[in-house]
Amino acid sequence: MKASDAIVQFFIDKQITDIFGYPGGMVTHLMDSFDKYKNKISAHVTYNEQGASFAACGYAQVSLKPGVAYATSGPGATNLITGICNAYFDGIPAIFITGQVNTYESGKGLSCRQKGFQETDILGIVRPVTKYCSYIGKTEDLLPELEKAYTIAMDGRCGPVVLDVPMNVQRADIVYSLNGAQNQVPSLIDENQLQVIIDIVKTAKRPCFLAGAGIRQSGSLNQFVELINENQIPVVTSMIAIDTLPSNHSMKYGFIGAYGDRTANFIVEKCDLLITLGSRLDIRQTGVNQKNFAPHAKLIRVDIDRQECTNKIKPDEIDINLDLKEAIPVLSQILRNYLNKNKDWIKLCNTIRNELSSIDDQLPNQIVTSLSEKIPEDVVITTDVGQNQVWISQSFQVKENQRILFSGGHGAMGYSLPAAIGAYYASRKPIVCFNGDGGFQMNIQELQFIASHHLPIKIIVFNNHSLGMIRHFQEMYFDSRYAQTIASGNYFSCNLRKISEAYNIPFYEFSDSDFTVKHVFDDMGPCLVEISLPEETYVIPKLAVGKPNTDQEPPLDRVLYRKLMDL
The missing domain is CATH 3.40.50.970 (Thiamin diphosphate (ThDP)-binding fold, Pyr/PP domains)
Structure with a gap:
């Protein structure tokens, strides 16, 4: 042929x-x-x-x-x-x-x-x-x-x-035949390393899992959920792995890092054993000063990519280069046999969550929470990069089996809209595509594809008429000189209503969460939803350079902060 x-x-x-x-x-x-x-x-x-x-x-x-x-x-x-x-x-x-x-x-x-x-x-x-x-x-x-x-x-x-x-x-002719190639099989944990892990688990009183995107990518999600349910160990996640467990899972405590949940960051501060699964522990997760990260904990890192562990977080960390499908059963057996269950640790984690539950609840977060509660379980979510991504990570109430897709390490604005197209063809399910006004304009031309094929992609744009995340940087570090991020600095967002008319896509506009999502899903075709926000919108909490993850901006009341640090 x-x-x-x-x-x-x-x-x-x-x-x-x-x-x-x-x-x-x-x-x-x-x-x-x-x-x-x-x-x-x-x-x-x-x-x-x-x-x-x-x-x-x-x-x-x-x-x-x-x-x-x-x-x-x-x-x-x-x-x-x-x-x-x-x-x-x-x-x-x-x-x-x-x-x-x-x-x-x-x-x-x-x-x-x-x-x-x-x-x-x-x-x-x-x-x-x-x-x-x-x-x-x-x-x-x-x-x-x-x-x-x-x-x-x-x-x-x-x-x-x-x-x-x-x-x-x-255009040349060839004979079609395939011999096939075999995947490499990672080596198992050696006996010496296994004994070190057992010894660490035996002495642990405050264990915690950090779940990364590698859990889903390796096809080991079910194994991980069984592991957590059996051992009742607190779980924090990376930002791009927030869909590893549903939000209502009793052992899920949020995602860690610079823009992460205060609860999750405090739990990592308090744990004495942190086991990371398929998460690379970048600077956004650990903070610039890595000595402040999980300061009281032994660190066990499981990653199929040996090169990721060249970025040492702790000098005495245990690095396991293994596919999670192979590693999780081994860890499960170790925890079953050697972990001392500590109900006081779960109580402490819940105390931290309760103390911090009503802090940092802004209008965008409230809107995301309200939206997520109404979005059906069988819907795939895509996010763009910027404030919208963090609001989704912080406040979206993930349902069981719901997927949320991110552009993580590369952080590419303009990802969400075309990624929604690919996600639809992979799932053949409705998609909710979240964007900011900046990232939305990066690949706005793909509205033509969505409209032409009448795809059930519901496009939600948080429009604060600014590049909000960079605007916040300018407020913190550049004396509020908003060059290139707001209208007076020569950044402009488009008229979304006219855009929707040009592509013949139904349009809805709201300024808060008081609207019913049901009618958005009544039509199996696309729609464009604009949620208007004030220009002065912020992502909080946010970590300032050099501070420990527990001390995000705006600072907690110092009495409460010391109380949590002393737990």
């Missing part, structure tokens, strides 16, 4: 149902092949290649299969880069196919900047932010490289791969 047909057949054989891309001269053969096989796989045309890359991320985050996006050479390929970075830093499996000029047009080996039209060394650009990338200069290399790329994307800590395929390779 033609090589481009073989690429499509490969994805069909891997049970990938939907892919995303944008037309271009160097992918015309691939486009034609997707059309030939449209009864078996759907190629969705977004309105910018960045949109395709984020849609591939959303598809992968929900399906746990690789997301796939394609683009032509040059600007098409470079427009994928933000999504490639997003997949790399959040461990999302993704395969990106870029078209390239014919091999006989290529400037490879020459000193000139460019020989073929739109020729760009995309691999030289993306190599630092991919698990693997390869130029397919020979037709016979295509299928082995596809299989290798797929395996690498899914093996160990997931991530993106890029295959750059010249046009003449795409």
